[in-house]
Amino acid sequence: MYLNLRRLMFTACLLFALTGGQFAFAQFNAPYTDSWIAYGKSYVKIGITKKGLHRISFASLPKTFSVGAPEKLQLWRRGKQVSIISTTNNEILFYAVPNDGARDSLLYRPTSARMNPYYSLYSDEEAYFLVNGDAAGNRAKVVNQAVDQKVAASVSHEELATTVLSKEYSLSTTSAVQKEFFNSYFEIGASRTGQTIKPGNVATENFALTNISDGLSNASIKMMVHGRSNLAHSIEVYVGKDANSLRLVNTINNYGFEGTEFTFKLLPADVDANKKGVLTLKIVGTERLNWFSLAYYSIGYNQQLDMTGLLTKEFRFGPANVVTNRLQIKGAPANATSLDISNTDDPIVVRGSYDNLMLPRTSGKAARLLVTNEIFTIAAEKMTEMSFKTYDAKSPNYIIITHKNLLDGVNQYAAYRASKEGGAFKPLIVDIADLYNQFNYGEPSPLAIKQFMAYMLGQGGKDKHLFLVGKSISANEKMIRELPLEVPTYGYPGSDALLVSGLLGEDKDIPLVPVGRLSAISNQQIVDYLTKVKDYEQNSAGDLGWRKNVLHLNGGKTLEEITQLRDLLGALVPDVTNGVVGGKVTPYVKKQAMAETEVVNITPDVNSGVGLITYFGHGSTVITDLDMGYVTDASRGYNNPKKYPMMYFNGCGVGNIFQNKFNPNPGASDRTTLSLDWLMAPNRGAIAIVANSFESFVSPAANYLDHLYSSMFVEPATVNLTIGQIQLAVAKKVISQSRDSYNVSNVHQSLLQGDPVLKLVTVDKPDYAVSASESITLNSQSKTINFDKSDSLRLNVVISNEGRFVKGQKVPVRFTYFGSKGNKVSSQTVSSFPYQDTLYAAFINSKDVQRIEVSIDPDHTISELNLRNNVAELELDWDFLADKFNFSSANNKDVTPPVLTVNFNGRMLNKQETIAPNPTISLYVQDDRQIFADTALVDVYIKRCADESCEFEKVAYASQNFTSDSINTHEFQLNLNTTDFPDGDYEILANARDLSGNISVQAYRMSFKISTEFVATRQMVVSPNPASTYVKFSVIADPKDTFATGRFLIYNQAGLLVEDKLTTISTSNFEWYWMPGSSTPAGLYAYKVVLSNDQTQASKTLSGKLVLIK
Incomplete structure (x- = not known):
């Protein structure tokens, strides 16, 4: 389901018709549903x-x-x-x-x-x-x-024979035709129903009446039909003895997907001598999508009081002004x-x-x-x-509802929340099975949660958060009866907000307390998410500046859509840049106006750290049309431990986690949803996600997002609240301004995945910082005068705010110049800034200054998040600087990624090449800075299939026979001597990073086949490659071959021969070493090995290329 891009314009009349506000709805008040216990x-x-x-x-x-x-x-x-x-x-x-x-x-x-x-x-x-x-x-x-013989004998009763049809669901989302607009609460008679009847087909039901007592003088048929498309339906009802003797009873007028009841009188002529008949319904007209279905029909008629042949019978008697019946x-x-x-x-x-x-x-x-x-x-x-348990409603302020199979993980989570580090909450863990019994009379239903929360809030106050831990399947066609091992959401499309709305007589559309969900299906997933929460709340990353980085992504199918969505997101930028976050927004806009998806690479941003990712565009449960991909997709290279963003998706179905899709297999029809993948991925991905559980419409989605940004970044009353409380504030604003159906459903279906007590993106204090590695730049007097000849020097210092933006704050900065003739100090005061500012200072070039120190708020007059980043220094070497015009600490920053080369059995593979089982995989990492052999710097993933039926799995070095060697100070090699690579199709994916965290520009990805029937005939293994001081050539030949000599030829890029060596061969496998001298330059070389039966006749030639580095 994609984002619905219709603009929503309502007249006052239509608005009234939509909102009405006159719904009769249940009151969830005292006396509570446990009062009988x-x-x-x-x-x-x-x-x-x-x-x-x-x-x-x-x-x-x-x-x-x-x-x-x-x-x-x-x-x-x-x-x-x-x-x-x-x-x-x-x-x-x-x-x-x-x-x-x-x-x-x-x-x-x-x-x-x-x-x-x-x-x-x-x-x-x-x-x-x-x-x-x-x-x-x-x-x-x-x-x-x-x-009492005076009472007239009764010899009949009012029989009611009911046939129920339940093959489909009337508001099915698996049908090609769906309702144009879905509320989460159930409406318009939604229920199971019969098979969809299309034009040209009829619904036919045969019936038989037994023991008729009065010749059908008072018989009737009541039925219920459902419309099954977005049209007005005229459904003709026929009845008769058989298909050839039908009479037209009447026409049912039905609209859209609503349910309609219809009753008519059954005549004696409508059944044959055996009291059998046929009921037929068909659509009027030939409109292709004019569909309907029959849900049930009940035949009422007077029947004799006769149980012959029956063990059980229910007799019905209508209202009468009598005190006794004689039967x-x-x-x-x-x-x-x-x-x-x-x-x-x-x-x-x-x-x-x-x-x-x-x-x-x-x-x-x-x-x-x-x-x-x-x-x-x-x-x-x-x-x-x-x-039954007695629940203390007053003390707990953090309620977790889960099921029995997840209690181990939930207990660990609750223990953290109860700790000082976790917020010193007072958690209450509740098993959903207990709520079914205690608050819904033993019946599985989301009503149990709603009634329980009415009790907890009514008796204990509203200062609470609700965290649902467990899956829910709300798609009717996929639901499992009795809801085993589920924590149910409300209605379809699923709405956790409605579980806590309309309680205690409050507004039926606005949640009374914050609610979030973790759709975990295992205890390990809960523990993994808890680790991410601890990292986030305890700032395991060591700094908070990354949270100020915001990504705006927008899709669209047409140029108009792309532009519209881009501008809607663009209008929100000032909330980020000028609000308390004082952040920086990086936009990613779909480049091509097309219905197809477009891949976007946000991996570098995510890996460096972003606080919020907002997406606006088309979507489904598994993809967005500006496609950022699954965070667990190894080919994407996502790796953002301890720096987990909040994500907000405006796109149809991106947040629909209620479809029973929990399969990690990329090719599976029930593949884990995109949003769930980002949330549940261990040590990477997102910390919380807000996304629509069904359709998104542009106008209400933009309205909701506008209020969300305002509440998160601008409004003093809400910026310090938890994400769950912010959602409540947004809901109140949206509903108070316009209670039209689209805004209401958007509030209901804006689903929070994650812990509702998290305080996201923003922090509570400023954090002024100066970077020791890149903040300070020293400039000469002018662009034409170098340092040696400059009378004065200019200093540029970039300072950043990695915390909250507090307007009107004054920030003192001190410059200290340490010199051989003494130290000098100067100071400046700058006004607070949201993200980054640049200071300028000048001083006389006495050429004795050896070190410049910049200190922000040296006397600690400002309360900050972190004081360790307030000081930076620039060391000066005047002999080195003399002929230069500028110098920066950033000159020493490592920004160059490493180079990764992968060989199989000593050589590079071709795509889809077949090799022998259990190859040796060699990974060579080369960097411009010093680097050491370390498995933590190389990630290797293997996919053991040729299609999308499986996914990449990370290779655990501990489970492999591997060796590591430093080739030189700038290069190392890892060798994986595999033992579990039998026949089959494979794909390898590898990434390397250097000590500064720079990731290789392009991941190595290669598909290959392994077969035991493959014979490694005349293979050349060259290692190391790239090489520096030596190269080993290993020739593996078929034992059937007999070679007398091998001639090794090496050429440079100009085609000039630089090495020519002839060697005698005594076995089928032999080695030869080339030791390039110091005069041999670095570069790309070609090699050729000529295998001969004698010294004059060539028989086989092996060739390839190698890289020489110095």
């Missing part, structure tokens, strides 16, 4: 998946659960006590039903928008709780009313039980003879009677003994 008691949770009578033997209950006082056993469902039918005979007999999804209505707007009563969004299993109460438990009443039920099974289940939680046992069963009625109310001789025995695995 008797804390301190032991409960047994019972899972129910079938409707009917259930039996639990005392012996099957957990051994520690007491049944010593059966009369005190209580059964609870959804906060209400259920009347148990019997606790005699050492068993519990009760009536129960599976999960009907009724509580899902609290996730809809309005609640009445849940139109399909036959589908539960998350769970099929209903939870019942058994407990030993302090008082006697409720028991089902038993009625055995004498037969004459035929064919009731032997030993059947009759229950009045008009109130599911309070069944009544009805006894009597089935030829004249007296059913008490409540005047004006409907009634339902269950007759059954089936009893379902509850298996032991469906019962779990448990106790």
Whole structure:
């Protein structure tokens, strides 16, 4: 899904229609959903998946659960006590039903928008709780009313035969046609539904009626249809005996993807002699995308009271002004039980003879009677003994909700947050399974989190942060029933914000507390993220100036789009440069106006350190159209330990982490999402990400981003807040200004991935710095007069602010000139600056100054983050400087990257070349500065496939047989003697860096094949290459070959022969050394080895090139 670039312009009328503000929505207030619980008691949770009578033997209950006082056993469902039918005979007999999804209505707007009563969004299993109460438990009443012949006999009931279709989801995102706009809350009857019906096709349902009692004089069919495209739909409904005798009943008018209910009368002529018929629906018109589906249909008709051949039957009776029905039920099974289940939680046992069963009625109310001789025995695995925790709502201010499999990692994380270094928070760790039981009556649903947070905030105040640790799968087609090992988000598209919105009577669209999520699927991922958080908060990088660097990236498909998005980001630059961060913005703009993606290289920026990366453009879960790539993609070379940026993405679906995509394989359809990859990557990537969980529209996205930048960088009331609190402030501003649907959904779907208590990008104090390696420049009197002849000298000093920009601050700077004739001191005062400033000073050239020291705030009058970077010096050697015009400490800065050369078995490979198993891989690193043999300076990655079905894996030197050698002070060699390279396709990727951190300009990347059938015939191994003092030539020949001599010829770049040597060969493998003399210049040389059967006849020639360095 790509960024939607429509401009959003609304008339007042349309705005009113969109916002309305009249939704009926659930109140999440006291009394809380745990109010039914008797804390301190032991409960047994019972899972129910079938409707009917259930039996639990005392012996099957957990051994520690007491049944010593059966009369005190209580059964609870959804906060209400259920009347148990019997606790005699050492068993519990009760009536129960599976999960009907009724509580899902609290996730809809309005609640009445849940139109399909036959589908539960998350769970099929209903939870019942058994407990030993302090008082006697409720028991089902038993009625055995004498037969009253004065009451007219009832021989029929109102049968309701329902067929539910659930093949698809009405708002499917896997369909080629999707709703133009998605809210995160459920709406317009969204539910499972039948197969999509397209023009030219029909939905056909065959039905059969049984035991009709009145010739269908009062029969009807109720159905629900869903529109499945962004059009107005006219759906014709037909019914008849068969496909050739259909009558047009009516036309259902439906729009877009909404659900529509329709009821019509079923006529006697609509069924055949066997009471069978056909229901058919089809679309009117031929518009290609005019689609719909059927969700369910229910046929209501009067049916005889006849159970012949049945073990269970439910009889329905409509409201009537009677106090009793006398029922004459035929064919009731032997030993059947009759229950009045008009109130599911309070069944009544009805006894009597089935030829004249007296059913008490409540005047004006409907009634339902269950007759059954089936009893379902509850298996032991469906019962779990448990106790409910008492949560202290007042003390905790940092709440972590997770699941049982992640508790080890979460406990480590909470311990850090509780420490002084971690902020001295008061963490509370909550298992989501406990919340399901305690705050949602045992039913898995995001409502459990919402109800729990209502309790915590209502009883303990709102000064809290919520951190969700665990995955959530909210795409309906991918959801797993009962939400195992998930921490659920709210709705679809997923919204963590809605989990904490609308609580305690507050605004339904604005989160009440900050919330962030870490979609970890393992404890190791939590520990890895914790390491990054510690690095970030404890400034393991050693400086903070890198956080002031901001990258702006924008995509676009057309020139107009690219320009529009560039300008929107450009308008935010002053917030960064002039705000408290005082940062520097580097823009990256898509260069080509095209629908295809364009690769952008931000690796050098990221590796050097950036505080914020903001992207605005098209996107999906795995790519952005200005493609920065995955941080774990070895070919990109990302390596930013301890310098983790915050990332903000405006692009459709970039933040959609709710699609069950956690596969690291690059070629997999369920590949880990781009944003999750950046967040979860150990020791690199991002520290926090804000991105939209579904679609992005330009106007609301730009509006949100404008408020976010203002809140992060400009406004005094918010710049010091946590990122979670800043999000709350942004939400309030956006909603207060415009509550149109697009702004509201953008607030709901702006998902924070990462810890919400992080304080990102900005810091709380300034940090004035002068660099010892590049800040000070000494200039001669003029460009035409050198130092020796200059009467005066000019000094330029670049000072930077690596911390907060505090406007109006005065910064003292002292210059000290240390000379053989004494020291001189001068001072300046400069006004505070956001990022960087340059000071100028001049002094008489007495030629005795040996050292110049620049000291910022020498008397420590300013409170700074770091005082260690306040002093820099410039050493002066006048003999060296005499004929020069300028000199800088930056002259000594290492900015040249090393050169990396990779050989296999002593030579360079060609692409896709086949070699023998377990090659020796030699890596040569050459630099312009002194460098030592160190494996930490060379990263090697191997991919063991020829396509994208696998990914690069970093080679662990400890697991390989390797050697390292210093060739000279500027060059070293690593040799990997591989042992685990069998037949197959491979690709190698290698990077080198020098001691200053400069990375080789281009990574070495080569694909190759390995085969045991490969014979290393007449191979030439040349090492080292590049070389300096010697070169070893090794010839590996086929044992079948017999050579008598080898002639070695070496040519320089001009083609002149510089070495010619003839040697006798006694074996198939032999070596020869060339020792170039001191007079042999550095450069590129060509070599040729002529293998001969005798001294006159050439048979084979091997050639190649080598580099000689001095």
